[in-house]
Amino acid sequence: PTAAYVHLPFCKRRCHYCDFPIVALGESSSNAGSTMESYVDLVCQEIAAERSPSRGALQTVFFGGGTPSLIPIPLLQRIIQALEAKHGFSRDAPMEISMEMDPGTFSRDYLTEAIQSCGINRVSLGVQAFDDDLLKLCGRSHCLDDVFQSIEWIKDSLQNWSLDLISSLPHHTLASWRKSLEQAIAASPAHVSIYDLQIEQGTKFGNLYKPGMDPLPSDDDSAEFFKLGSSMLREAGYDHYEISNYARKGFQCRHNLVYWKNQGYYAYGLGSTSFVDGKRVKRSKRMREYAKFVEALAAGSPVLPESLEGSRTEAVLPESVEDRILDTVMLALRLAEGIDLRRFEAEFGSELAGILCDGLAEFVASGNVVFLDASRECTAERAGAVYGRLTDPNGFLVSNEIISRLFCLV
């Protein structure tokens, strides 16, 4: 793999919609520093213990969280050094080192240091909403002023940054959502991610709200939000390259593309999942069990379920052909590029490719799917089709319906 994900789980507090593996530190935790330091020790240990033979240097690194911008610069440096020592950083292609940052958690100096001494060259800023009331409602630890301040600092030092928004938040109306989009566009980021709010069990939102029920917008409204985002951002020069992601030319997130193209990646840290040699390993979401896993790894145990007992780590044996087919379909259709039918046929055979094409063709008349030829022009003829993709926005909007239908067939 040429991509590495590092999970930095610390947050000031848990946001009300979040069910990610995080460690909430509290606003004024006195021993936050040492907690983070011992965690980074573990991560570095895990990186060093990695036994999958490195094939080529890393091209992308992604620090996700949690709130990575809470990690002190020296600790971040240690991780970078560990990664470079283990895998090397690519010199053929420019490195992409992304970091998720939350407004209100970092200073201008921190940002400068991160860029200069850690090599961070892409920032994904968790704005989520342009509205103080909504930010509060979501349990975010920052306010709107923090958002504008952060944007200003980032724009001063970087061109490659993403602004992350959540749509369909409680009380969102088409008017308020339009305003958020206008503000996002005014900030002129190179990349925009829009995540439609999902109500997860066990979260505060999960206890308070039912999807599609007041104060959450209806499904129809959510669909309108999605369409509005798609059209406004397109007009502002952004390419809708993945269901939830938009980018100006040349600013797609290379790291995330690795996932969607079903390529391998390393992963380090609590709760993270790696995909190396066709095998997915999902680390425990519990710190103690993750520590056990690292310990076993460092002691030379092979990454197998039986040797990782007690560490709650799920190691998925090399994926079956069936799983690979499903992964390919599910991931490729998230991209505007769509599924490469010739490559699919080469990998899984012409019979299955035929079934897939038939399945996709069912959705052409309704305008949810289009076939494209080699020069990416729409084609009505199946024979000349090289790609099949979901249309934007109508196909993207019902991607689950279409993908699950295809799952029934292949």
Next chain:
Amino acid sequence: MAVVAPLHSAFLSPWSGASSANAAPLRERFSVIAAAVTSSPSSSPAIRTGRDRLDKVPVPQIRNFSIIAHIDHGKSTLADKLLQLTGTVEVRDMKEQFLDNMDLERERGITIKLQTARMRYISEDSLPYCLNLIDTPGHVDFSYEVSRSLAACEGALLVVDASQGVEAQTLANVYLALENNLEIIPVLNKIDLPGADPDRVRQEIEEIVGLDCTDAILCSAKEGIGIYEILEAVVKKIPPPKDTTADPLRALIFDSYYDPYRGVIVYFRVVDGSLRRGESVKFMASGKEYQVDEIGVLSPSQMPVQQLYAGEVGYLAASIRSVADARVGDTITSSSRKAEKALPGYQQATPMVFCGLFPIDADQFPELREALGKLQLNDAALRFEPESSSAMGFGFRCGFLGLLHMEIVQERLEREYNLNLITTAPSVVYKIERLDGETVECSNPSELPENRKCISEPYVKIDLITPKEYIGTLMELAQERRGEFREMNYITENRACVVYDLPLAEMVGDFFDQLKSRSKGYASMEYSITGYRVSDLVKLDIRINGEPVEPLSAIVHKDKAYTIGRALTEKLKSLIPRQLFKIPIQACLGSRVIASEQISAMRKDVLAKCYGGDITRKKKLLKKQAEGKKRMKSVGRVEVPQDAFMAVLRLEKDVV
């Protein structure tokens, strides 16, 4: 006469053991027997008497009787007590309510398959008597079977709950008993309960049934009160069978069931002549002949004997392949010395209610076919033929005697054969006069002929017995169901009998449930088919996205079509998930749409975040969604969840 000799030797066979108890005064004897019931010392005279129950007695000492009672009025408990007191069943072998031995029967408190018990009882006159208790099924769907059981008896105990009074069901069976010239002994049960009012109930029986109740026996089967008096009354009041042993054999079948090892087991009463093991017999209605492998008496378990004579009750096994060959009501005669005429009263089983049965999992179709075949071996009234529809796949159109029969078959299929079924709304048998003048029958709404002049439907006369405070609400119910008022009589000051003419179709839905719930359980009902009448009936079709869904078609009265159409389309709208295109749902009479709903196209179904570790989780979700799709039934392009069909069919059962 070779027949007579063994008979007499059987009569002369000495019986012993009960002679000392025999001479004792009544009260003392009663206490001895009561002790046997509770403590069961193995040497007790009653038990020893019980052991001799296979011994023959002369015909004048045989008594054949049944018990007529409403559900919950204590028939089973009383029967159990009779078996215990006569030592037929020992206390340690006694399960609660010995006579109801199917789980289903226990749960519902009704009897479907009959039990019969031969008891030996030493009466006050010191003579040994052979008492045959012949059970009757406790539901109106089986009134033919009840009439055959009663025809096998000379008398009946009319058991009425002294706190509840006479119920419609009881009444119907009493009339059947009177038609069969049975001696009826009124028994007022549950007199130990605080609410018991024997005088009122006595008066009620006298007024409704016209039966002298001065000698009605006060009883508490539960407490063992009055049991002895009942046995004495059976001996004294019920006439013995006629001694026609010399005549050619005629035996009346009152029940039969299929045993996988021995073939059909037939329960019968020898009316004339005698039957010997090994003899060849002919079933006069079916025309089938078999050689009898085994005969015996039921006491209550099967006990083989060599021969049975006029007046006796017993069973036979003859490797009979299906109960249809030896149906209830048929007459058994001897192949070598045939009776001239069969016993009267035999009727073909006519299914009155039909419905479609479809396996939820299409793979279960062969299992369903096999299960229905097995049930039919044991149930001559059950009919079935294959039916298929695009929405439901392959299944069977099945015919039943009535609603209860239908439910029992469904339950047995689900419980005993582990099948998951969808059932369509029950339909009655309509008669359609075609334009060409010909009349055809139709029990499947989707097959209703087009060129029809008019449709007739079966009507029933329905008797409702209710405390007076529910008269209003029950009349309302009958009116809602297109009932026509016939008459009303006050049975007592507080209870009335209301009679309506009602289309059978209106009764096969939830009528009985409604009756019970609207009268807080106090009202009871009874019906009998009275014939066909022309009605203003129409065929209501349901279309999903323009495609007619045949299993949802129903034949309804014109005045109700609109309401029903609206209820069904609304229900479907709430249950069919949105799909990528909009789906019209319509209720139609022919080509005319009378109600319509629309499911708007799905707008959004998207998983926003998908990267890294999320992949496996999202894949699981999508796989689950795909599994759900696989379980859907397709109507044209529309995927309809099984649940939606089931819910609409349930609703249809209630509203149609």
